Amino acid sequence: MTEHPRLILVTGASRGIGRAAALQLARAGHMVVAVARSKTALQQLDDAIRAEGNEAILVPLDLKDAKGIETLGKVIGDQFGRLDGLIGNAGVLGTLGPLETSGRRSFEETIEVNLTANWRLIAALAPWLHQAAAPRAVFVTSSVASHPRAFWGPYQASKAGLEAMILGWADETEKMALRVNLFDPGATRTEMRATAAPGEDPMTLPTADQVAAELVKLVAAEESRTGERIRYREIAATTA
Template sequence: MNYSISPDALHDKVILVTGAGDGIGKQAALSYAQHGATVVLLGRTVKKLEQTYDEIEAQGFPQPAIIPLDMKGASKQNYFDMADTIGSQFGRLDGVLHNASLLGVLSPFNQISEDTFDDVMQVNVKAQFLMTQALLPLLHKSTAASLIFTSSTVGHSGRAFWGTYSMSKFATEGMMQILADELSDSNIRVNAINPGGTRTAMRAKAYPAEDTDLLNTPLDIMPLYLYLMSNQSQGVSGQCIDAQSR
């Protein structure tokens, strides 16, 4: 599908992006800001968040905000404190892109360590569950809010050796579908994006021998991210959409 987004499609929207220091999250933050949004940058590494912040500022886009948070170690209270901070500063939230994920270790099922399982499930599932619970009241204050999760091809169909990551993405799609159904009569639409093979550090870790020049960049797949975050996608909910056709 060809998504054509107007330059000011996200004007005056407040959007939280997790994993905003690198890869797809960084590009989404830049693209959202370019289209008029005030972006709240969340991530583990302050230096990377500051680099994203500086790039947005240098281009004259709306001034972003930074929330340093390690989703592997954050507690339920941390997320409610974060929601209070966003609420006191902005009063509402118009969008959330759950982008941050942990790959873990690719291995046979019987060799998955408990620590790896716990870490991947913590970041990819539990943290997003707790964060969404904390942020829902702010999303309800928006006139048209968009909540976007990040899935994967291995979140539709299990694949050998992808173990915990694949299970976490099945859980992510389930969480998205449950929320979409519960919120079907509200102002919040809920979807997921499968970015597909994209030139990122996580992809390189999973496929170290791959020719990265053959992959799309995060910028190449942004039209779908912009469409689902903009008001043009009102009425679209409960969908997991592939960002790439191949």
């Protein structure tokens, strides 16, 4: 990156694509606000970042904690007065299986983490994004949002809702400095993917590092697109 150091908040930063994105942003000299549930995993991320001579701000937070998200927004405002970038990466797979037998608790948690929490993040952090010179926000989606398949009901419902919400927000802010996009990583070599497709050979999939390299570009100051779905597979196909 050629831009000046930026303050970037990453949810789901303790593993998979989120962890890879946090590491890459820190490596490029940006200040990362790393948000995840696991304190232990966040500490391991911090150790990796410090090993390369960089620092991060660790925020142990369950995204079902509405008050915690509100407090996070206040702390960002009080300490920095701005937020340059937001990567809404955190998500849960929920229970895969027949929709008719989906448990209420699992269904509601999937919607809350994948959809409602991102609305809460927007409400809490948008005031500080608007204070930045070149604010950028990107949210991780999935192809099942637009191409639903059997047994993925709660997850694809949450992602379809996320897409509608984020594209609407992008339209609302089109005349502002804020650029808002969706990023579809496709099948990636992560723990979540292994759970979703246990018979799949992970070595046929791109790594979290490869996918994150494209994701972090969407919070760069030079990113000018807004209201788009950026798909990793399409990027990889054009650069192969």
